[in-house]
Amino acid sequence: MARAVAVVGVGQTHHGRRMDVSYPDLVREAVVRVFEDTGLSPKDVDGVVSGTMPSMMEGVALTHLYFAEAMQAVGKPILKTETCGSTGVSIAHTAFYWVASGMAEVVLAVGHEKMYEGDSQATMTTVLDPFYQRYFLAGAPGVFSMQSQLWATRYKIPQDKIRDAAAFISVTHHQSAFDNPYAHIKMKVTMEDVKNSRIIVYPIRLLDVCPNSDGACAVIFASEKVAKRLGRKVAWVKGVGYRGDEQFFGDSDKVVWQSAIEAAKQAYDQAGIKDPLKELDVAEVYNPFTYQEMIFYECFGFCEFGKAPDLVLRGIFSREGELPVCPSGGVLCTNPIGATGLIRVAEAAMQVTGRAGEHQVPGAKLALAHAMGGIDQFNGVMILGSEL
């Protein structure tokens, strides 16, 4: 039997355009807060996992070297996990396996990005191979636009309906962000605002897209022994799953999206989840684009393929619905990429321990956290629960 692992505390920066702090100080802000949250001190930490997007994002390579002091990691065992956009969840996975292996009782996971220091879309373009795809798949929106159109066409979903459902998602998340003290974009948005916002790549408009954010997130994972000693509610890791598709965008189906389906399935199997819509109480889905969020609902088994827009418009995934998704406002309102997946894990942990404050889903016991990365390529999932 594998060792049980818990998330015992979280720390986030106030995400946004943080010109008031340097990149290491941004990291320090999250790390200080996780120690305040848990009552643990750096000397309790047996290992540190650091991660970010690629070096080009801020122009600093191997950032764990730069943040040694800020992460309180001097003299500590260290690992550096990077898997593109899914980095945050991969950091959480690394910390999980580290504690589960018996090699550590307490592992500090730190994800970070200071996106106002660089040019994120230029960086994303360099994720593509330099010979065949870089010239026509520039940046992230182009990829997600094609994916959403493929999906709508495959299931013959009328353009009006996906437009309405995507706008509905944007309105919901922007509303939720007001309840999250750490969220970046806080603006009142109506359906009409979304539909009339500036086009980015058809059908995606400005209010369908996440911002660039500066932010960091720190999460402490601990063994059962330490978790119980702390004497506070903790979030138990119930399942982890991760999969990646081929690099070339045309090589795999992005609608019946195997990496998303299998990553979720691996995590569900471990957690014993058979009907995610009924059993999960909240989901923090990685949603940099409104349209893509609906594809995840289908791949994660929240509904049948092609049906997500209907359920969205019926409010199933809204704050008061059957399965609230991203009560934090999600990636759509806050996206410091290397931290973003870890923020999903942190938010899921806050929900199942009843510490989510204004955006708490009442009575949440089982939560899904997810991140996506690469050229629509990588999906990582972690299931957290209030009971061991």
Add this chain to the structure above:
Amino acid sequence: MPRKVAIVSVAQIGGADSKENFYDQAYRVVKEALDKAGISREKVGCVVTAASDIFHGGISCANAYHWDPAGAVLRNGSRQDAESLFALVYGAMRIMSGHYDTALVVGLCKGSENPENDTCTLMFSDPFYFRPLGLNETMAAALQMRLFMDHYGITREQCAKVAVKNLRNALGNPYAHRKGIYSAEEILASRPVVEPLTELECAPKSEGMAALVLASEEMARKLTDRPVWIEGFGTSLDAYWIGDRDLLQGQLTNAAKRAYEMAGITAPSEQIHLAEITEPYAFQELLWYEQLGFCGPGQGGKLIDQGVTEKGGLLPVNPSGGTLAWNPYVSRGLHRAIEAFLQIREEAGERQVHREVKTALVHGTHGFAGQCHTVVILGS
């Protein structure tokens, strides 16, 4: 008691450059390692790769590009940045956790498509204070070398002897591309790089791809008659600002201590029979001897003078030729592990050392003046 983990098969390629493209090279080593283990990629529990974006020929998110040839498509996996021994450690811990029985560990570095080493290491510098000075790994190493010589009276000749030994050892290594019989005088007479370092005392830029199949004890015994056990490992990170650190008392001591405790090693110079260590700069091998406990502080020069670490010595160090002979920056740690594996199994061919090797030490480092270290102990 954590589960035991073994390396059951290895494959690697190297050299300065090649006509093969990245995908073909990566595919070839991964396939070879899997075939040697007699396991298909569909049966491998998980894949942990190691590659760095900034070293990756102009491609960000290295894992996005190399996921296919690494055999990782639709397998559970992850990637480590900077140091490929991180991937070995993480792969081992995934098996120790009981969640997987096997792991494929892959390190990828196509140096011929990358900028010069120090164009890349300059990017480790913080953009405000260090980078305008041009501080890169070689400059930091030169400061460290000067301190090392001044503090302990180590001579330039003693430092050059490391290059003499390693470049000679490399003659037996088909993957090494800088090799030959040199005298210490010739090493010191090579082109000055950053005073007091000369060209042959600084590691070159190379290609290297490495693949290893790891397995739990039960699975390892099914896959091979001669598993090589991962008996201990440790990593440690030092402070970032080199002025804040004692450059002669670094975190290698800590990383080694963790690995030794796990492996039950109390007298390293006696219990370790061979070491493959990462010495991007010749003098660092002497400094690492001290921090690994092979000799006392300031005694590294004596150890090389006495020939203890020669291929025929009591404690051979870098019989492969080490990093000075072949330096694929990211994957170099895994190549050290592969060499130790081959030596333990007596499959190192011309490079096979004369003494019996039951326990071997593997070391990797990156960052300015050895900011981060990883130590792995392998055993028969």
